Amino acid sequence: MALAAFDMDGTLIDGRLVFALAERSGLDGKVRDIQADLRLASHEKTKMIATLFAGAVRGDVVSAVESIPLAKNCEKAVALLKEQGWKVGIISDSYTVAAGAVAEKLGMDFLAANELEFDNGRATGRVRMPMGWQEIACTCRLSVCKRFHLEKYAKKFDVPVSQTAAIGDTRADICMVRRAAKGIAFMPKDDDIKSATGMVVSEPDMMHVVRLLAAHRD
Ligand SMILES: [Zn+2]
Known part of the structure; x- marks a missing residue:
């Protein structure tokens, strides 16, 4: 038994939910400003960005993620891994309402993401962040x-860490990519993730990930 954790934005999907969502309401400049603010810890940025989306309709958040194409051969790759006995899931700093739609489409076994709070179908501006770094003294300090x-x-699926894989595209994925037995940088967007692992996929095709994982299987 083995387990593979995929990042969503920029990895499973060829784009980023918060930008797709922000562009629809002309908020992309504000989102970029918050993300570029070096004084803020990453989880603080997540909180501030969520306030921008107060009033957003749940269905619009789902349709924003559905407007972003999946990575090439994404469905095929996940189906193949599952056939080979992998537990496959999403660990994302995006929102469960969007990542859940992607997880369902791909038949994922697990999902971790930030929970955007809704009241009567509209976002309240609050977000529940699962974090977790405090418990394992991870230096990432991310919302997830x-x-x-x-x-x-x-642990939940009874898979030893020596049988895990993690796939991501930015520095936000480094702590899981380093921890997993097989950490893959898929279409890396920054140098930090690229130098965090020797396994880099620079072609936008998820089948390369499947081949790498098959080649390195014990
Ligand atoms: Zn971490």
């Missing part, structure tokens, strides 16, 4: 510590 959740789901 991906290493914490990789370990959590490995």
Whole structure:
């Protein structure tokens, strides 16, 4: 038994939900400003960005993620991994309402993400962040510590960490990519994730990930 954790934005899908959502309401400049603010910890940015989406309709958040194409051969790759006995899931710093739609489409076994709060179908501006870095002394300080959740789901499915894989595209994925037995940088967007692992996929095709995982299987 093995377990593979995928990042969503920029990895499973060829784009980023918060930008797709922000562009629809002309908020993309504000989202970019918050993300570029070096004084803010990552989880503080997540909180501030969520306030921008107060009033957003749940269905619009889902249709924003559905407007972003899946990575090439994404469905095929996940189906193949599942056939080979992998537990496959999403660990994302996006929102459960959107990541859940992607997880369902791909038949994922698990999902961890930030929970955007809704009241009567509209976002309240509040977000519940699973974090987890405090519990394992991870230095990432992200709204979703991906290493914490990789370990959590490995334990849940009774998979040793030596049989895990993690796939991501930015520095937000580093802690899980380093922790997993097989950490893959898929279409890396920054140098930090690229230098965090020796396994880099620079072609936008998820089948390369399946081949890498098959080649390195014990
Ligand atoms: Zn972490």
